Amino acid sequence: MAKRLSTPNPRTYIGSGKVSEIRTAIQALDVETVILDDELSPGQLRNLEKSFGGSVRVCDRTALILDIFNQRAATHEASLQVTLAQMEYQLPRLTKMWSHLERQAGGQVKGMGEKQIEVDKRILRTQISALRKELESVRKHRKLYRNRRQSVPIPVVSLVGYTNAGKSTLLNRLTGADVLAEDKLFATLDPTTRRVLMKNGTEFLLTDTVGFIQKLPTMLVAAFRATLEEISESSVIVHLVDISHPLAQQQIDAVERVLKELDVESIPKLVVWNKIDNTDEPLSVKEEAQKQGIICISAMNGDGLEDLCNAVQAKLKDSMVPIEAFVPYDKGDLLNDIHKVGMVEKMEYKESGTFVKAHVPLPLARLLTPLRQQVAATV
Numbered sequence: 001m002a003k004r005l006s007t008p009n010p011r012t013y014i015g016s017g018k019v020s021e022i023r024t025a026i027q028a029l030d031v032e033t034v035i036l037d038d039e040l041s042p043g044q045l046r047n048l049e050k051s052f053g054g055s056v057r058v059c060d061r062t063a064l065i066l067d068i069f070n071q072r073a074a075t076h077e078a079s080l081q082v083t084l085a086q087m088e089y090q091l092p093r094l095t096k097m098w099s100h101l102e103r104q105a106g107g108q109v110k111g112m113g114e115k116q117i118e119v120d121k122r123i124l125r126t127q128i129s130a131l132r133k134e135l136e137s138v139r140k141h142r143k144l145y146r147n148r149r150q151s152v153p154i155p156v157v158s159l160v161g162y163t164n165a166g167k168s169t170l171l172n173r174l175t176g177a178d179v180l181a182e183d184k185l186f187a188t189l190d191p192t193t194r195r196v197l198m199k200n201g202t203e204f205l206l207t208d209t210v211g212f213i214q215k216l217p218t219m220l221v222a223a224f225r226a227t228l229e230e231i232s233e234s235s236v237i238v239h240l241v242d243i244s245h246p247l248a249q250q251q252i253d254a255v256e257r258v259l260k261e262l263d264v265e266s267i268p269k270l271v272v273w274n275k276i277d278n279t280d281e282p283l284s285v286k287e288e289a290q291k292q293g294i295i296c297i298s299a300m301n302g303d304g305l306e307d308l309c310n311a312v313q314a315k316l317k318d319s320m321v322p323i324e325a326f327v328p329y330d331k332g333d334l335l336n337d338i339h340k341v342g343m344v345e346k347m348e349y350k351e352s353g354t355f356v357k358a359h360v361p362l363p364l365a366r367l368l369t370p371l372r373q374q375v376a377a378t379v
């Protein structure tokens with residue numbers, strides 16, 4: 001049944017033969033909704049709806065994603081973002097609601113219909129700008145919170161990956177956090193951050209993010225800016241892949257493209273293959289991963305999680321500054337911080353304080369500057 005057009009039909013997106021083919025199928029199967037896997041113009045949607053008959057809903061890729069996002073939005077900010085994107089999507093498509101009125105009136109009061117559309121558009125625009133303001137204030141709040149968190153400089157590790165890759169499951173595994181993990185697309189719409197305490201006492205914050213998808217409508221990229229913003233502030237990015245998925249490579253490419261758009265290529269990244277338990281030949285997959293320097297895990301049964309933690313730790317160390325400092329006993333809290341967020345290589349207790357050799361995040365290295373100078377003086 002497939003047919004390739006060199007360019008989409010400007011009126012109906014698909015060709016006229018395909019339109020009648022689908023119309024036949026709609027009647028035969030009593031179809032309620034037709035979904036097209038691309039973004040269609042308002043005119044194309046309207047024309048298709050007309051050709052398919054009144055009661056069929058025609059939905060494009062963007063509208064479908066918006067619907068899913070709408071169902072899953074769990075927090076205030078996420079639902080504001082989704083509502084905003086939905087309104088922006090509706091604005092140029094409003095005419096559709098009135099086309100049936102025009103038909104009923106035999107086209108005579110077309111002018112009236114147009115006026116009504118203008119009124120509706122104005123109402124929608126007012127709602128959109130009110131929503132924008134509200135979102136802005138919610139974001140400001142979150143920024144404040146984030147800044148406060150940065151004053152305790154625990155490094156942040158962001159979990160990114162295609163939707164359904166297992167990010168929330170992994171976060172749950174590593175932290176015992178009760179983040180929604182379900183076999184549904186886009187289970188997570190808000191970044192959820194949890195503290196991971198490693199065996200050697202080092203801590204990092206692990207942030208779950210919304211799943212990436214292919215061909216994310218530009219409109220949605222903008223709407224989810226706040227969610228993705230968090231990624232650009234992390235020390236390490238963990239790219240989780242569902243390696244048991246037949247289209248794994250395409251999903252990897254899609255995620256990499258979005259990361260490129262976000263301009264986060266300078267942040268150290270770890271690629272991790274998940275759902276190794278779900279592959280036909282886990283051993284050969286593991287072998288291939290080893291060749292490429294990739295870590296294999298099963299977030300579900302816990303396989304490989306220790307390797308993952310070690311690799312995250314090594315990457316974190318790359319992002320830190322090597323220091324040698326002499327910390328007097330009355331500054332014991334600094335020593336605590338070094339232990340908590342840094343990686344200690346050597347520690348010697350002297351009469352008046354502690355000598356430390358460690359890797360620490362840049363903000364902490366800055367805090368320690370005076371004590372580092374003292375090292376030079378005492379050694």
Ligand SMILES: Nc1nc2c(ncn2[C@@H]2O[C@H](COP(=O)(O)OP(=O)(O)OP(=O)(O)O)[C@@H](O)[C@H]2O)c(=O)[nH]1
Nearest residue numbers: 164165166167168169182183186187188211299300
């Ligand atoms: N077999 C197997 N299934 C897994 C594994 N990890 C996660 N899953 C399943 O994959 C599905 C999706 O997991 P989630 O953790 O919700 O995926 P996600 O990446 O957070 O998805 P979004 O939030 O939609 O981006 C769930 O049904 C999990 O139980 C794994 O290691 N092995």
Ligand SMILES: [Mg+2]
Nearest residue numbers: 167168187188
């Ligand atoms: Mg999730």
